[in-house]
Amino acid sequence: MSMLAYPGGSGRGRLEAVIDAGSALLKAPAVAGFADVPFAEKQRLVDEVMADMRYPDYLYGCYECGICVAACPSARFYDFSPRRIAQASAREDVELMYQQMEEDIWECSQCFSCVRCPRGNNPGGIITIMREVAVNNGLGSARKALEGYTRIIYKIMSTGTQVSPDMLQPDAFPDWGPEVKDVSENLDVWRRMLPPETMHTTSTGWDVDPRTLIELYLIWFETGALDMIKKVDEGLHMILEEVMEERLEEEGIER
Amino acid sequence: MTIPVQLLLKKKEHFERDEHHVPSDFHEELFRLEAEGEWVVQRVPEPYIEVATKYGRPKKIPVAGMWHHKSCGQCGHIPGYSTSIYWVMRRLGIDYNDPRDQTSCTAWNYYASATSNAAAQAAVALRNFSAAYETGYFPLIHCGTSYGHYKEVREELLHHPALRAQVRSVLGKLGKQMVMPEEIIHYSEWFYAMRDRIAAAQVLDFSGIAVTVHPACHYYKLVEGDAIYDPDIYGGQRTAIVTGLVQALGAEVRTYSTWFDCCGFGFRHILVQRDFTRSFATQRKIEVMKEEANPDVVLTHDTGCVTTLDKSQFAAQAHNKNVGVPVMSEAQFAALAMGAHPYKVCQLHWHSTDYRPLLEKMGIDWREAWAEFERDADKLRRGDQQFLTWEDVDA
Numbered sequence: 066m067s068m069l070a071y072p073g074g075s076g077r078g079r080l081e082a083v084i085d086a087g088s089a090l091l092k093a094p095a096v097a098g099f100a101d102v103p104f105a106e107k108q109r110l111v112d113e114v115m116a117d118m119r120y121p122d123y124l125y126g127c128y129e130c131g132i133c134v135a136a137c138p139s140a141r142f143y144d145f146s147p148r149r150i151a152q153a154s155a156r157e158d159v160e161l162m163y164q165q166m167e168e169d170i171w172e173c174s175q176c177f178s179c180v181r182c183p184r185g186n187n188p189g190g191i192i193t194i195m196r197e198v199a200v201n202n203g204l205g206s207a208r209k210a211l212e213g214y215t216r217i218i219y220k221i222m223s224t225g226t227q228v229s230p231d232m233l234q235p236d237a238f239p240d241w242g243p244e245v246k247d248v249s250e251n252l253d254v255w256r257r258m259l260p261p262e263t264m265h266t267t268s269t270g271w272d273v274d275p276r277t278l279i280e281l282y283l284i285w286f287e288t289g290a291l292d293m294i295k296k297v298d299e300g301l302h303m304i305l306e307e308v309m310e311e312r313l314e315e316e317g318i319e320r
Numbered sequence: 321m322t323i324p325v326q327l328l329l330k331k332k333e334h335f336e337r338d339e340h341h342v343p344s345d346f347h348e349e350l351f352r353l354e355a356e357g358e359w360v361v362q363r364v365p366e367p368y369i370e371v372a373t374k375y376g377r378p379k380k381i382p383v384a385g386m387w388h389h390k391s392c393g394q395c396g397h398i399p400g401y402s403t404s405i406y407w408v409m410r411r412l413g414i415d416y417n418d419p420r421d422q423t424s425c426t427a428w429n430y431y432a433s434a435t436s437n438a439a440a441q442a443a444v445a446l447r448n449f450s451a452a453y454e455t456g457y458f459p460l461i462h463c464g465t466s467y468g469h470y471k472e473v474r475e476e477l478l479h480h481p482a483l484r485a486q487v488r489s490v491l492g493k494l495g496k497q498m499v500m501p502e503e504i505i506h507y508s509e510w511f512y513a514m515r516d517r518i519a520a521a522q523v524l525d526f527s528g529i530a531v532t533v534h535p536a537c538h539y540y541k542l543v544e545g546d547a548i549y550d551p552d553i554y555g556g557q558r559t560a561i562v563t564g565l566v567q568a569l570g571a572e573v574r575t576y577s578t579w580f581d582c583c584g585f586g587f588r589h590i591l592v593q594r595d596f597t598r599s600f601a602t603q604r605k606i607e608v609m610k611e612e613a614n615p616d617v618v619l620t621h622d623t624g625c626v627t628t629l630d631k632s633q634f635a636a637q638a639h640n641k642n643v644g645v646p647v648m649s650e651a652q653f654a655a656l657a658m659g660a661h662p663y664k665v666c667q668l669h670w671h672s673t674d675y676r677p678l679l680e681k682m683g684i685d686w687r688e689a690w691a692e693f694e695r696d697a698d699k700l701r702r703g704d705q706q707f708l709t710w711e712d713v714d715a
Contacts (some may be wrong), residue, residue: 118480119438138582138600174589175431176537176582177468180544196434211433213592218435225423227392230399240594242634242672254700258664258693258708259399261406263390263418265707270395274420280447280494281423287490288440297435 099167099205107163113198114154114162114191123190127151133179133188143172147179147188154191162195170195171210203296215301218294223308225281226270230256279316282309286320335549335556337376343545345377349478350500358484359498362453364505369513374540374549374556380503381513382460384414387452391463392424393623400667401626401648402462404655405507407665410710411658412517417457422448427469428624432587438476442483443490445473450496459501460510464622467506468538471546474504506539508561508621509548511650515568523659524682526571531653532615533562533573534605534629536622537582562621562650569657574613578604584632585624594632601632602643610642617678618647631672646675662686663693664713 114120133147134140140147150169153161170192179188199207211218221227235246248255256265263271285291286309295302313320354361364380373379386409394401409416426444430436452459461467477484477500488498511518540547540559550560553567558579566573584600586593606629609615620626630647637643652666662668662684668675669690679686696712699705705712 117438118483119476122479136580138584138586138604139596141604142596142599171588174582174584174586176585177541178537178580178582180541181580193431193434197437200434207434210588211435214433214588217429217591218433221392221424221426221429226396227424227426227428228396230396233397238631240598240635241631244670244672248670251697254697255669256399257700257706258697259403259667260664260708260710260713261403261418262707263420264395264399264402270392270424271390271422272420273423277421277423277451280496281444283494284440284443284447284490287493288437288443288486290436290440293435293437 102163104159107159110166110198110202110204111157111159111162113201114166114194115157117194117197119190120194123187123194124151124154125184125186127155127186128184130183133182133186136178136181138174138176138178139172145169145172147173147192150188150191150195151182151186166195166199166204167206170199171206197293200293200297207297211297215298218298219301219305222281222285222291222294222305224269225273225278229266229268229270231267279312279318282313283318283320285309332557333555334551335374337551337556339376342375342377346474346478347502350474350502353478353484358488359500360453362449362458362499362501364502365458371509371513371548372550374545374547374559377545379505379509379546379548381505381509382458383514384416385457386414386460386510387417387419387422387455387457389422389425389448389452389459389461389463389466390418391466391623392428393627394462398623398626398630398649398667398670400652400665400670401623404649404651404660404666405462407655407660407710407713408511408518408651408658411521411660412514416460417455419451419455421451421454425463425466425469427465428587430469431465432591438483439486439490441469442473442477442487445470446477446487446491446498446500447494447496449499449501450491452501453497453499458505460505460507462507462623464506464508464536464539465624467504468542470504471543474500475543504546506561506621508539508565508650511654512548512561512564515565518565518654518658519568519570522569522657524657524684526569526657526682528681529571529617529678530613530615531566531571531573532576532609532613532618533566533579534583534618534620534625535559535562535579536620536625539622562619565650565654566619569654571653574615576609576612578608581605583620583625583628585628587624590624590628597628598632598635601628602636602641605629606633606636606643606645607641610645615645616681617653617675618645619650619653620647621650634672644674646671646673646678648675656682656684661692661713662689664696664708669693 137147139145173192177189233245233248238245252267256267266272365382365385368380368382370378547559548561549556553560553563563573581604584597589597633643676686
């Protein structure tokens with residue numbers, strides 16, 4: 066049920082209609098452009114959020130004071146509110162929490178300004194968990210949010226550093242000024258001019274020991290982090306798995 | 321009834337530490353778990369300096385012997401940030417370790433994409449801590465997000481035995497020990513603790529330099545009780561980090577109203593949704609600073625904040641916005657004060673905003689400095705030498 070079910074001239078009072086719309090009063094599922102799913106599936110996803118060990122530490126109720134919203138950068142530029150996140154969670158509102166997983170959570174800046182909450186809530190933390198559940202279950206919002214981001218996931222998981230000097234290309238960062246072009250044109254020399262020996266690299270932030278990288282790969286395998294990629298990007302998962310297994314095999318490491 | 325605005329503002333001038341309102345000290349549980357054989361606690365090496373955290377708990381900051389936990393964004397895109405940290409330590413004769421046995425904390429990706437989980441994040445953290453412990457050096461965290469995230473990880477590990485068991489199992493397969501440092505220390509805490517020694521080594525007069533400070537969210541909003549505060553700096557209402565150092569260097573710190581706002585980095589936004597990042601960084605931070613404080617330079621102490629506040633200004637200039645102020649870390653600022661080369665050490669040519677008027681105000685001849693840099697670059701281009709060393713930089 067959504068507000069769309071209550072056109073203005075229905076004869077019922079607007080306030081009553083809004084109250085009747087209940088959990089879906091803030092945004093309609095269709096807005097996100099993803100197909101609706103049965104309530105039981107929404108409940109399963111919400112249960113997964115609430116089962117996270119961190120969840121009880123992130124939610125203590127809500128005064129509805131709005132301090133989190135006032136502090137929130139995303140609330141200023143998006144139709145987004147950390148208070149709605151805390152309230153939906155506090156009410157265990159399955160419909161709304163599902164909707165937030167499909168619409169709102171990727172707008173959060175994860176700055177944690179919202180932990181200014183006088184009740185000790187952590188809406189940003191709740192969102193971290195909701196995002197994890199969205200990825201783990203391959204929700205449409207996660208797939209969409211991570212479009213164009215996959216090269217970063219590849220970089221961090223396969224090299225152990227998040228961004229590299231050779232990512233600074235004018236076509237990737239046209240809004241960062243002409244210095245990006247200078248850096249890209251002089252990259253090799255400018256990196257070799259850095260006095261720390263660990264920083265002469267161009268394809269990683271610093272020189273990561275090969276043995277260290279193998280340990281990182283084992284962490285991705287053993288904790289299920291690599292499996293998470295499969296849910297949002299099967300192609301990327303296949304490439305990462307191949308790269309990592311090949312390295313482990315070279316080292317004679319069996320999992 | 322009139323709202324007593326002045327009364328309310330006066331109440332907010334100072335943060336009064338209340339001994340009856342002090343969060344429990346995590347060390348009790350940290351050492352209890354060590355006594356039970358759950359992990360090794362790496363002690364802060366002596367000598368150390370004690371500084372006060374938000375609610376008054378003293379925090380030990382080691383003077384020397386640190387294992388530099390590098391930052392992806394600093395090393396990758398603003399290398400003068402990392403280089404300046406090292407240079408200041410070398411100039412003060414501080415021994416350190418710059419490891420290759422270190423991965424990213426991977427938290428930038430985690431906060432951007434959530435393509436990881438609590439166990440993986442904790443295992444990455446403890447693998448790095450274990451690597452540091454093996455060297456005998458103590459971890460010093462360069463990135464604000466790594467620092468904040470590691471504090472979160474510590475909280476999770478302290479309170480969730482099942483997570484500890486899972487991480488122990490993973491680390492066992494790597495042949496690594498469970499190690500947790502006695503304190504998780506951000507490099508800016510070291511700069512704060514060492515500010516008098518840094519100021520004693522200062523060679524340039526910064527009394528004419530006006531500064532605004534952006535405190536990094538993940539430094540003081542995550543596990544807030546572990547961040548450094550001083551009742552004499554902003555009445556203890558804001559972290560004393562960066563500001564304390566700038567004051568010691570004799571520069572003028574100017575305040576502005578949106579100091580609590582984040583920079584707009586957003587983790588995923590800076591990479592794939594920069595319209596938000598640019599808008600927030602310029603409209604809520606830079607333009608407000610320019611309007612209210614008109615600083616010569618914006619200083620901050622985190623990877624994402626330097627990147628965001630620096631890079632976001634270029635596009636805003638095309639719209640005739642009131643922007644155009646250089647941005648750097650306080651490590652680069654301190655290095656300049658101590659006579660570091662603006663290009664060979666501070667690497668300001670990687671920055672987007674125009675830093676040259678600032679250098680002129682500091683009394684630095686940037687034209688000559690750039691000519692020196694170019695002469696060295698030519699040596700490498702010709703193949704006369706392969707790398708520039710620390711000795712070359714200080715020649």
